[in-house]
Amino acid sequence: MRKGFILAVIFTFFLLTGTSYASDVDSLMDLLLKKGIITQKEHKELKAEIREEVKKEGKKVTGEGSYATKRSDRISIGGAVAGEYRWVKHSNMTTKDSDSTSDLYLRTVELSLEAELADWITTAITVNSEWIGDDVTPGDEKLTVDEAAITLRKEGVPLYLIAGKRTQPFGVFESHLVTDPMTQDAYETKRTGVTLGYQRPFMDLDASVTVYKGEEMMTHLFESGLFDSDSISRVSDPAGYDVGSYILNVSITPIAEHLRLSAAYLSEPGNGKRNNTLSLSATYNCLFIDGLSIDAAYITALQREEYRDATVLADNYKERVLSLGAAYRVTEPVEVALRYEHFDDDGLAKETGAWSVENRYSIGGTYTFYENEDLCVSSYLALEYRKTDYRLSEAVKASMGDDNSELYMRLGMEF
Template sequence: MKKLVLFACCLVLFALPLSAQETASGDEKSTQKAGGVKSLAERIQRLEEAIGRDTESDKWYDRIQISGLIEVEAGYRKFEEKNDPAADTKESDVDLATVELVADAKIAKHVDGHVMFKYEEDEVFVDEGFIALVGTKSFPAYLIAGRQYLPFGYYDSHFVTDPNTLVLGETNQGAAVAGYRIGGERVDLSVGAFKGEIDKAGDDDAIDSFVAAITAHPLDFLMAGVSYTSNLASSDSLSAVIEENGTTELTDRVGGWSAFLTIEYLDRFKLIGEYVGALDDFEAGELYSPATLDKKRSPTAFNVELGAMIIEDLGLALRYGGSDDGAGVLPEKQYGAVLNWGIGSCNLAFEYLHDEFEDTGLDVEQEADTLTAQLAVAF
């Protein structure tokens, strides 16, 4: 609760001077350069552009659109163990971090096939693969069926490193998601069903997890939304941690909720705020390491960022975030800055982050300082 109150206060302090102004270019939306974290809204926008494009003919090669992203990163990290200085470590590396190759095929009017191949951590895999059915202006409904990022959370960021909210809540699953839009793009309602990676002990192997989201864009400079999942443990990060403990079943499913707010002013300033949290406790020993067997867990995370364009194509952003019940996986506190320089279709980013980890159950007190340089190109 303490973190939630702090998160709300940060939003109010940042939002008051921005919301008191009127945007000078309401019909223009700022676009995120290559690099950084892609929000769920950005993924949806790219899909809409692919579906809505005109094709020159009915030939198959005119109906396919190819796009992609390449990210190369160099990093330095200093890790300090407060209770054991001899365990301090330093590491550095430069490598190909991510490659994405996306193919969108316009099958027919209002029908699109979408596949994204991804290279990450020395593995190549299908990150997304689905069929999208989109309605008309008079009936603005849609259906997305296949492997996709579920509409839980927003996860927008100016930074190279994922925000804590994304680490906790992002969920990529096979699912069916249906939605409906009201007032053009002013309000988006969506619901979905999926079979989670982690389930309740004794339950059938069936589709029994659900997600729902409401996103509102009441003013050109303001966007807000809330979302719900009935199975937070099936998020990408939590499911991996639970499986490392040797199980895919829990005493009961634990739901989660998320809320976000973004405010843009003059296409120059942008505030991002988000909170993600569990709605109940995970039983002792179900999350994280066996050393925490005597403690229930209710993980939460928040992220607040304020970005500003210094000059055209050169932006600076600040972040403050953190978590509760991170158990050494999510930092209790995180703050830093990033400088983004857009060079045509490329983005050069320089990022600094400071993380503080603390868990009384594990008697852990650690700090990490990370410097990252990323060169990214989108095509």
């Protein structure tokens, strides 16, 4: 009885002081023996029993199902590092027969964190730095917040809410190559916004409405490099200072795991007229040829603001982009891909005496030379050859080349 009481007192002391003080228990036992409170036999037996209890409690503290384990299960960290080599046949397309150029740079450094605060609250944060050491698109080597959003979504509840900075749901930008497709170059809309969505199991239906501030998509279009943006200019609209931009998006999966269809409508304020754009896309994983995937995207301007050229009011050109891609996994680590893209400038180059991209052809492949699915780590080498044909007005034909070739090599790691 006395030994049980002493054991309870000592074990309570151990719990209150914490596991980091386990070595102090031996000192306490020695002190009790020295004072004659316990005998030599009790000293030996108690130490053995306490060590056994400590082992059991340690398993409870650090074992499966503990708070620490549950917390770590709710937080995941990932990232990516990719370096690139680029060779371009003509360094300056505005000068015919200009010399070639090449660059070696760090394309991206990225860290991401996802946390599940509850079964219906998640947050995702991504910081990155891009184009480090590139002379064409120089980066500043500083990490910036690329995406940060909070999602409220509960299983069994059809409605969900996403708030924060992210790539908003306009367009599907599939790519199995090193470079991004034209559709992403021109229409990716990464902006802080709020999305209210509705999901149903039937055909994996997902419909949403998103609101955000500004003219992000139009700014991206003018920075895309698909046309001579110096030939026309935009007039900022005061409505752009309010939360007046929105996206309507819907997607379904008619054939589970094989066919995904998406449509989106985007509207932003503009000079005199709103800039309204429609996106249609399809992704197909072939039913009959294992490893083959095909994607198609078509984005068209439905209405455009009134542009200005150097002297007078220019037409509101309604551009269109078509992107068709295919990829085939030859073996588990090897995939080959090709892509065709067309940009229709609605007469912009001809009427403004400038240039625009007309057709683009890409072919390449990826070799994943290391992959550990348990650790979610992979390393790969990717190669792409890209040829671009330009649409030239009579004013620039004599001085500008009508096509260019590029070669890209990327060494990357994802974790």
